[in-house]
Amino acid sequence: MSVQNPQHDVIVIGAGITGMYQVYLLHNAGLRVQGYEAGSDVGGTWYWNRYPGCRLDTESYAYGYFELKGILPDWQWSERFASQPELLRYAKRAADTMGIRPAFRFNTRVEAAHFDELGNIWRLRLDDGSETSCRFLVSAVGPLSATRMPNIPGIDSFQGVSFHTSRWPRGEDEGPRDVDFTGKRVGIIGTGATGVQIIPIVAAQASKLHVFQRTANWCIPLANHALTPELIEELRGDPEAFVDFLKTTETAFPYRRSRKKAIDATPLEREALFESLYPMPGYGLWLGAYRDLLTNKVSNDFMVEFVTRKIRERVKDSRIAEKLIPSDHAFGTRRVPMETNYYEIYNQDNVELVDVRQTPIERVTPKGMQVGDREIELDVLIYATGFDGVTGALDRIDIRGRGGIALKEAWADGPSTYLGVQARGFPNFFTLVGAHNGASFCNIGVCGALQVEWVTEMLVYMRDNRLTSSEPVPHYEEDWTRHVYDVYAQTLLADTDAWWVRTTRNPDGSIRRRALIYVGGAPDYRERCAKVAANGYEGFALA
Numbered sequence: 358m359s360v361q362n363p364q365h366d367v368i369v370i371g372a373g374i375t376g377m378y379q380v381y382l383l384h385n386a387g388l389r390v391q392g393y394e395a396g397s398d399v400g401g402t403w404y405w406n407r408y409p410g411c412r413l414d415t416e417s418y419a420y421g422y423f424e425l426k427g428i429l430p431d432w433q434w435s436e437r438f439a440s441q442p443e444l445l446r447y448a449k450r451a452a453d454t455m456g457i458r459p460a461f462r463f464n465t466r467v468e469a470a471h472f473d474e475l476g477n478i479w480r481l482r483l484d485d486g487s488e489t490s491c492r493f494l495v496s497a498v499g500p501l502s503a504t505r506m507p508n509i510p511g512i513d514s515f516q517g518v519s520f521h522t523s524r525w526p527r528g529e530d531e532g533p534r535d536v537d538f539t540g541k542r543v544g545i546i547g548t549g550a551t552g553v554q555i556i557p558i559v560a561a562q563a564s565k566l567h568v569f570q571r572t573a574n575w576c577i578p579l580a581n582h583a584l585t586p587e588l589i590e591e592l593r594g595d596p597e598a599f600v601d602f603l604k605t606t607e608t609a610f611p612y613r614r615s616r617k618k619a620i621d622a623t624p625l626e627r628e629a630l631f632e633s634l635y636p637m638p639g640y641g642l643w644l645g646a647y648r649d650l651l652t653n654k655v656s657n658d659f660m661v662e663f664v665t666r667k668i669r670e671r672v673k674d675s676r677i678a679e680k681l682i683p684s685d686h687a688f689g690t691r692r693v694p695m696e697t698n699y700y701e702i703y704n705q706d707n708v709e710l711v712d713v714r715q716t717p718i719e720r721v722t723p724k725g726m727q728v729g730d731r732e733i734e735l736d737v738l739i740y741a742t743g744f745d746g747v748t749g750a751l752d753r754i755d756i757r758g759r760g761g762i763a764l765k766e767a768w769a770d771g772p773s774t775y776l777g778v779q780a781r782g783f784p785n786f787f788t789l790v791g792a793h794n795g796a797s798f799c800n801i802g803v804c805g806a807l808q809v810e811w812v813t814e815m816l817v818y819m820r821d822n823r824l825t826s827s828e829p830v831p832h833y834e835e836d837w838t839r840h841v842y843d844v845y846a847q848t849l850l851a852d853t854d855a856w857w858v859r860t861t862r863n864p865d866g867s868i869r870r871r872a873l874i875y876v877g878g879a880p881d882y883r884e885r886c887a888k889v890a891a892n893g894y895e896g897f898a899l900a
């Protein structure tokens with residue numbers, strides 16, 4: 358192999374919290390690293406998603422790795438679940454402290470990355486037409502950054518104001534631009550985590566709000582509250598010990614499932630546990646209840662029955678309540694939206710739930726939405742329609758490996774990776790919080806950072822051992838990929854559509870679902886990665 362000198366040792370795509378940390382660590386390790394970011398500044402998710410109500414569903418003090426790690430030792434969170442403006446300030450402060458901005462070029466989108474086999478380098482084309490090159494290419498593009506607009510006829514004909522939530526116009530103080538909904542007729546499409554956050558805020562102002570729901574979700578209370586330094590100290594204790602604790606939980610959230618199975622508990626015990634967890638802040642009900650919640654349908658049904666009852670108690674009109682109760686998926690098999698006053702807004706006269714599963718949206722019209730034979734007139738139309746999850750952002754870059762094979766083609770039948778870090782045919786290309794890696798079904802603040810540390814160590818190891826090429830050994834990749842799919846198939850998640858699944862239809866009409874994430878647990882994942890590293894990066898062909 359003839360080795361050419363690239364312009365940079367490493368290129369990192371994306372300046373979200375993961376990409377920022379990656380650039381920082383590689384730079385500190387003495388590598389020549391360059392970052393590219395499509396936005397005008399750092400922040401990733403918190404830079405793009407500025408819609409009213411946008412906030413964390415992870416405890417701020419468990420998400421803030423820069424603070425836990427001592428990079429921002431004096432950082433104080435003001436709320437248990439921080440809002441987007443505070444999160445963006447946090448990312449910016451971290452960027453200042455780490456001094457990583459000069460290593461990034463902002464307002465620059467990577468359009469193509471082609472592997473040059475002869476030179477053993479990656480050649481990149483940027484959206485200003487310029488080109489650059491690197492030995493190692495690291496994707497930190499994020500699992501939820503490729504905005505998905507629905508394929509509804511007439512979208513461009515709407516004469517009112519319309520936004521996708523992840524492209525909300527920018528206002529003062531890092532937050533959303535104020536859009537005054539007072540006296541307005543507003544439509545919101547989508548009832549995922551984003552929709553559930555924005556809907557109550559719009560409902561408080563609009564003269565009429567139409568919520569266009571295709572699939573009801575199991576939503577539970579966020580129970581957000583203000584934080585003081587004393588309370589953070591009480592909740593978290595010593596930061597180092599707290600990180601050690603987070604490393605032991607399945608998803609790096611501050612919850613550990615009960616060792617007990619729901620089927621082994623008495624009805625009274627179950628009721629008492631569910632009742633105690635429901636009003637508590639955060640994901641206790643999902644991540645802190647019985648350990649067989651996501652593997653045993655009977656156990657899951659206990660939870661379904663409990664949350665169903667809660668929805669019926671909170672929504673006065675029983676016909677509306679029934680529409681808000683999911684009928685097509687088990688509890689927790691999609692990311693559970695965290696809500697504040699969500700169900701109660703359906704008791705307001707100015708809010709209408711439009712069931713577009715029953716009566717599909719036909720088109721967007723200049724005046725609003727045509728649903729069945731009814732035209733609903735709107736002044737504002739909000740698309741809370743989510744993202745092409747996990748692989749979407751990479752699909753939008755023309756990535757080509759050995760023999761000019763496109764990554765999108767190579768993964769047409771679902772991703773194939775080793776540890777979700779590298780894929781055969783794409784040497785020296787690393788993905789952070791990407792397909793099939795244990796950081797994607799996780800508290801990304803912590804899991805993304807731990808993965809960055811692992812990749813940094815690997816690249817330093819390669820540099821120190823004068824290695825210039827890394828690619829998975831075929832059977833290691835096959836074993837890992839099979840393992841990812843097998844573990845997924847053993848859970849109730851396997852029967853459900855979500856942003857972390859690629860759903861296609863087979864020629865015979867049957868449905869085929871390919872998991873895009875690894876659900877074997879973050880501790881398991883990191884243990885495997887640590888072993889691989891300890892064995893000289895076993896399973897990676899290093900040359």
Ligand code: N01
Pocket residue numbers: 412413414415501507508509546547548549550551552554569570571572692713718741742743744856
């Ligand atoms: O996206 P989603 P999201 N007609 O894909 C509907 C994270 N997040 O942005 O379910 C009608 O969950 C779609 O309907 P259906 C979090 O991980 C975190 O809400 O496909 N409806 C669904 O209701 C979350 O899980 C925070 O039938 C259409 C909605 O749009 C992830 O982001 C906050 C439609 C999309 O829901 C994604 O959440 C917010 C159509 N043509 C988000 N197309 C935090 O707190 C789509 N829909 C950190």
